[in-house]
Amino acid sequence: MSTDFSQDFFALFGLSPGFHLVPLALESAYHDLQARVHPDKFAHLPDADKRVSMQWATRINEAYRTLKNPLSRAQYFLHLNGVDTAADSNTTMPAEFLMEQMEWREAVDEARIAEDAGELEKLLLRLRHQHADVIGEIERDLDHSRDYQAAAAAVRRLMFVEKLEHDLLDAIESLES
C-alpha cells in the first residue's frame, strides 16, 4: 500500500525545520490537515477510504504531539540530524546537575511527607522557571549555534526536569484527593 509517510513532521505541517516555532502556526496547520483526513470526514465512504483516513489521522496526531511539546520537538529535530537522545545516558550528566537534582528530590520528599501543599506549589513554580531556562538553552543550541551535542545534553537535563515536574504534580494531586 502506498500511503506516503515520507515527509518529515515539519514538512508535513509546511514548517521549516528548527526548534523555534509559532504555536498558532502549528495548530492552524494541524487543524487544516485533520480537516482533510479525519475519520469523521470518511464515515459515509467505503472501508478503503476509512482505513486510509485512520492511518493519516493517526500520523498527523503523532506529528502534532511530537512538535507541540518542546522536549519531543527537540528530540525529533536532533533525530532528523542524526543525534539520538532517547538512550539512557545518565553517566554523561554533569555531576553538579545530578547533585542539584538530588537536592530537588529531597525537597519534594520532605514537603510530601509534611503534606505541605503550599511548599509543593512553591517548588513547582521554581521548577518551571528552571524548565523555561533549559528550553531557552536548547533553542540557542539548535537554532543559533547549531551545537547539536550541547543541545542533546540540555535535552537530557530537560528530561530530568520534566520527570521531577511530573512527580511534583502527582504529589500535589495525591494531597488533594
Added chain:
Amino acid sequence: MALLQIAEPGMSTAPHQHRLAVGIDLGTTNSLVATVRNGIAVCINDEEGRALLPSIVHYRADGITDIGWAAHGAQSRDPRNTIVSVKRFMGRGLKDVTHVESMPYDFVDAEGMVRLRTAQGVKSPVEISADILKVLRGRAEASLGGELTGAVITVPAYFDDAQRQATKDAATLAGINVLRLLNEPTAAAIAYGLDNSAEGVYAVFDLGGGTFDISILRLSRGVFEVLATNGNAALGGDDFDHRLFCWVLDNAEIAPPAAHDARRLLLKSRYAKEHLSANTDATINTKLDSGERVELTITRDTFVDITRNLVAKTLAPTRKALRDAGLEASDVKGVVMVGGATRMPHIQRAVGEFFGQEPLNNLDPDKVVALGAAIQANVLAGNRRADDEWLLLDVIPLSLGLETMGGLTEKIIVRNSTIPIAKAQEFTTYKDGQTAMAFHVVQGERELVSDCRSLARFELRGIPPMVAGAARIRVTFQVDADGLLSVAAREMSSGVEASVTVKPSYGLSDDEIAGMLRSSIDHASDDMQARALREHQVEAGRLIEATEAALAEDGNLLDEAERATIVGMLAGLRRLTAGNDAKALATAVAQANQATTEFAARRMNQSVRCAFAGQKLDEIKV
C-alpha cells in the same frame, strides 16, 4: 426497504440523497433519539409526544417485554424483573458495581460482565440495553419513514474500553449501524457551540443519572478540540438518591425493608431529591407492604449535608482535567451544565464557586447530548452541507498499558491523547529459547496492575528460539475514532511471521453476540439471509457511488490499466447488486474495497500534499 436505485454507468446516483441518521443518548435514567430536520436538530418524540424514554426494561413472566413508560410502574411491583439503570452494569463485573446489596436483582456473576436472571432467562446488560435501543430505533424509523443509515451513540467520556465495546455491541444487537461512539460532554459542546457560535475554552460539566464527566474543550473557528477529560463512571444522580434512601432507613425506625418496599422508598427518595431542587424541604410519606408507615421531612440543608462528599467527588476530577489541559479555572470562558442531576442547586453553587462564574443553563440538560449526537450523525452520514465545515478532535480518557514484571503497569498511551492514535513499544524475551510471550492489556492510571482494569490477555507464539534478550517483540496499540483499542504484537528480528491482533473483550465473545443476533432476528421473523443481502447491497451502493465520484475527481491518479480494472469491478458490483446472491456480492464488495485501497491512498496523499502548496513556509494564516 426501498429498492436501491441503480444509475446508468457514468451517471452518478442521486447526489444529494438525504441519508437517515440519528443521535442516540443511551442514558442511565432516560434515553432519547434525535435527528436533524431541515437543518435543525430535534428530538423525536413518542406517540404521546414525549421525548424521554425511561431506561427501564420489564421482563414479564408472560414473555412480553415492556420498555420505557410501560415498565415504569413495574419497578416496585416486580423489582426483580424490572431493570433500571442498566448502564451501570455495562462492561462491568459484579464486584465493580456499587450498592449491589440494595439492588433487587438476581445477579449471575459471569466472567467479565455481570448477568441478571429474569423471568425471561438470564440477560446480559448488552441485551437489556439493546432492548432500549430497539424501541428508539423503531421510533426513529417510524417518524423518519425509512430504514436508518446509522446512528451516533453517546457514551460517558470516562467510559473505558470494555464499557464502550459493550455499548457498541448493544447497538449492533439492536440492528443499528454505529456511525460513531461520541462522548457525551463532547456532544453537548457541539450542540452548545454551534448554537452560540462560541469561541474559547469551555468546560462541560455532565452529571447524569449514573455517570459524571468533565471535559475541557477549546472551540476555535469550527474546531472542537477536547483538551482533557476526567470523571467517574460510577457517580451520578442515582448516588444522591441512594444517600437520601440511606438517610430514610436511618431515620424511619422500620425493619430492614423487603425488595418491593426498598424500591418504593428509593423511588420516594428520588422524588424528594427532585422536589428539593425547587423547595427548601420535602416530605416522604408512604405506607409499606410490611404495614409500616414512613413519614419524614427532610430539609434542603440536611440533604446538602448528607451529599457533601458526592459533590466533592465531582470537583476532584474537575481539578485534574484542568491540570491536564494546562489551564486554570479562570481560563475557562463558560461552563455548560449537562445531565438532569445538575438541576440540584448545591451542584450549581459548587460549580459556580469553583469556576468563579455562573454556570450556563440555557440548554435543556436532558436533551442537549442527544441533539449534539444528531448533528454529528447527520455529518457522518454524509449529509454535510458546504457551509457545514467543522471538525471534532476528541481524546482517550484513561491511559492504556501493559503489565510488566512485578505486576507493574507500563503505560503505552497516556490519558487525554487525541484519537485516533497508535503507539508501539518493543519488548524482549527473558529466557534463552523462549518461544512464546504473554501480554496483559490494562487501562487506568494506577501503577499496580491490580488497581487498573484488565482489558485483555493474549499470547504471541512461534517466536524463533534465541538467547534471552535477542528477540524484538513490537507491541502496537491502536485506538480508533470511537475510542476503541486493538493491540498487535509482532516479532521483528527474525522475519519469521509471528504476530497476533486482539480486540479486548469484556465477557461477551463475538460468537455470543452473533448468537444473540441470530435469536433476536428469529424472533422478529426477519430473515438473516435477506438482511445480509440488504446490508451488502447498501455497502455496494456506497462503494459504487463513492468510487465514481473519486474517478470523476481524481481519475488522473490512475493509469489506463488501473482505471480499467476499477471500472470493471464496478460493473461486476452493479450486476451482483441487482441479483440476490448475498455471498457473491459480499466477495465482490471485499474485492472492490481491496482494489480501491491504492486509489484511496493516492488521493489522500495528494490531499495532504496540497494542504500547504502555494503557501510560503511558516507564513500560514494564523
